[in-house]
Amino acid sequence: MNAPVSSPALTKNQSLVFDVLTRSDAPMSAYTILDKLRDHGFRAPLQVYRALDKLLEFGMVHRLESLNAFVACAHPESDCCAKGHGHGTVAFAICESCGHVFEFHDHAVDHRLGDWAKGKGFKPAKTTIEIRGICSSCAA
């Protein structure tokens, strides 16, 4: 029974980065975040990356590998899966038109990939699922 999330009071930089990400309706690169925070005293990429590292560790932010960008965590509806709170693998659908990201998770997929791993003796540490495409609004 591990406790994957516990967000122990963020530091100033962590809060600033998290706020910027939360307000954004699309993923942001570290350098975009940096630019947004220059008014607040940020000068160097490392200030952003260090904050992001912690936020990722706390589970408050996700990294989108196919975009080299970051989003605030938003398990959309439900926290169906009990487990203290840490959901399983999170999947993302990324609209290449409007940039919006839909976060979801799916037990069946988790389970299926878990089965594959078990069958191969592979020990998963982190799983990335990202669907690039066009969202319903943009397709209309």
Next chain:
Amino acid sequence: MNAPVSSPALTKNQSLVFDVLTRSDAPMSAYTILDKLRDHGFRAPLQVYRALDKLLEFGMVHRLESLNAFVACAHPESDCCAKGHGHGTVAFAICESCGHVFEFHDHAVDHRLGDWAKGKGFKPAKTTIEIRGICSSCAA
């Protein structure tokens, strides 16, 4: 009935890049490929990226988003899924210890993600599934 793959005789550069990737037992970054091909006249990253773009288009190479690296395609056993030959979404298990990549695909996962997309009216273009972890050999 689209024909996703047709590999129309590779050019010299494309062959060189593909050969290097095929011989490697681990994914390679574009710059690593470049270094391997300096003896063959490669001087600049674009020579590699242009070849890779084509090989990706032909379906002969995959990009690993979580690694910013590339592997030669190797649908391991079976081409179970008919469809001319183009398999559905390919998934990867990447050993963080030895670097080896296991390529597989799973109809159930495909189907499940497809259902999610259908339910949301999201039109998928490309799906990335990558499991980072430790392979059975390394865990032993």
Next chain:
DNA sequence: ATGACACACGTTATAGCATAACGCAATTGA
């Protein structure tokens, strides 16, 4: 043939993403 076009290629320069290595300051707890 010839001109228009598409495509691969080569080169230089630049943009975008990420981390190494240093030192300082504040906090905590033995």
Next chain:
DNA sequence: TCAATTGCGTTATGCTATAACGTGTGTCAT
């Protein structure tokens, strides 16, 4: 009090990817 830990700021550097330019070569309709 002292050592250990953690966050912070700064400079420099490295890795990943593309823009923009020009060249050569093949195809093919005219």
